Amino acid sequence: MGPLATVDFMQKIIALTAASKDQEHLPMLVHNVPQIPDRSACILEGSEDPFPALLRGLRSLERGGAECVVIPCNTAHFWFEKLQKHAQIPMISILDCVQKHIRQHRLGKVGVMATSATVSAVMYQELIENDGRECLIPDQDMQTLMMQAIYDIKAGRLELGSQRMKVVFDDLVNKGAEAVVLGCTEIPIGLAEVVKTSPEQCIDATALLASACVDWYNQKEARVAA
Amino acid sequence: MGPLATVDFMQKIIALTAASKDQEHLPMLVHNVPQIPDRSACILEGSEDPFPALLRGLRSLERGGAECVVIPCNTAHFWFEKLQKHAQIPMISILDCVQKHIRQHRLGKVGVMATSATVSAVMYQELIENDGRECLIPDQDMQTLMMQAIYDIKAGRLELGSQRMKVVFDDLVNKGAEAVVLGCTEIPIGLAEVVKTSPEQCIDATALLASACVDWYNQKEARVAA
Structure with missing residues (x-):
């Protein structure tokens, strides 16, 4: 829903595609x-429900001819199942992509960086703990810093947002997280340097969703060709 | 039509918008x-006409609820007027944006970097010379290098494409161009450094189109608010 996050997601799909033209x-x-409407404000404070607008977005894409829908916004996945029930085309969940990655890498202790709403709705905690793993979330002060950082990126204050995110990331790693879910699509933008230098410590949800899209497309093309 | 060029265009709109959330x-x-289908190949060699696909794109956006359409691809503007006749919503031409800029800056001698098809269709030359200004285009060898560079960017070879574009740009400036139209949306990606260090010498068609979109939107919002 953050426009820079959408662009980041598109860039990741382009970079992941083996294309010569x-x-x-x-x-x-x-x-x-x-x-x-703000997803976090709705979950935390009961402000305007974004679902009708999300559904209008889905319908616009379906009318436009889309054959598969993804949402590069973690917090919006609070409404994923409800949206999926209304969808006439397949949808891929960013939560499923992250879960698959954590299982494949057999991680024991996983940190989660996300909006306060995603944390409050225990979206990632449930997914990690139900698999018998330990989940680390920021304490209250760190979570406040986390939210400030996310809104920094949304407002175009990239440098400040990046510094704040690094503090939260380091704190989770110091507390023993083997890897940290970058569970809000503004986070891989702020932590671009960390993703580059310590890829094994970062679970870039945006990149995993982009990769799942490329896989979906290639499988579809292979079916068409068969 | 190049996916990286589209992302570059979106990033420019986001950066040009004064937004705090x-x-x-x-x-x-x-x-x-x-x-x-490849726009250049059609204009130069008479291969498959991209117009039906362009029209399907326009219809998809109209059905999806778009209220104004722009095309971040200079070569595709060969079909702009024909498309505009079919459009049910307003369209903004990248050529008009560049022409406005050249007039405002009262430039006497303007260089043009573009695809061989855009050059062959004299799209920018006409626009510049009809205003009584001088237009400089690359000689044949430089134009060959130009096309290689554009296809480099489309294939993700950013470094190589960038080096090749710099050679063509320097050649036009050395021949007396006061400023050079970056008249293919892959060019501002390749020449990002030059745009940063010598903005007065660059007429970034993509950025001018992005700016026109922001103006269009702000005027529309002002009308709605009035």
Whole structure:
């Protein structure tokens, strides 16, 4: 829902595609409409429900000819199942992508950086603990810093947001997280340097969703060719 | 039509928007479908006509609820007027944005970097010379290098494409161009450093189109508020 996060997601799909010319890149229809009511404010304070706007976005993409829908916004996955029930085309969940990665890497102790709403709705904690793993979330002060950092990125204050995110990331690693879920699509933008230098410590949810899209597309093309 | 160019265009719109939170950013519906037949090959060699695919893109955006359409691809503007006749919503031409800029800056001698098809169709030359200004285009060898560089960027070879573009840019400036139209949306990606260090010598068509979109949106919002 953050426009820079959407662009980051598109860039990751492009970078993950083995293409030698335009026509080999993935076709995308992108509903980058940041007017969707604040997901965090709704979950935490009961402000305007973003679901009707999310559903309008889904319908716009379906009418536009999309064949598969993903949402590069972790907090919005609070409404994922409800949206999926209304969808006429398949949807891929960012939570499923992260869960698959954590299982594949047999991680024991996983940190989670996300919006206060995602944390409050225990979206990632449940997914990690139900698998018998330990989940570390920031304490209250760190979570406050986390939210400030996310809104920094949304407002274009990249440098400040990046510094704040690094503090939260280091704190989770110091407390024993083997890897940290970057569970809000603004976080891989702020932590781009950390993702580059310590990829094994970062679970970049945006990148995992992008990779799942490329896989979906390649499988579809293979089916069409068969 | 190049997916990286589309992302560059979106980033420019985001950077040009004075927004303190998601909801103040421009809503965009983006038809990033690089399967549209090669524009250059059609103009130069008479290969498959991209017009039907361009029209399908326009219809997809109209059905999806777009209220104004732009095409971040200079070569595709060969079909702009024909598309505009079919459009049910307003369209903004990248050529018009560049022409306005050249007039405002009262430039006498303007260089043009573009695809061989855009050059062959005299799209920018006409626009510049009809205003009584001088237009400089690359000689044949430089134009060959130019096309290689554009396809480098489309294939993800950013470093190589960038080096090749710099040679063509320097050649035009050495021949007396006061400023150079970056008249293919892959060029501002390759020449990002030059745009940063010598902005007065660069006429970044992508950035001018992005700026026109922000203006269009702000005027529309002002009308709605009035």
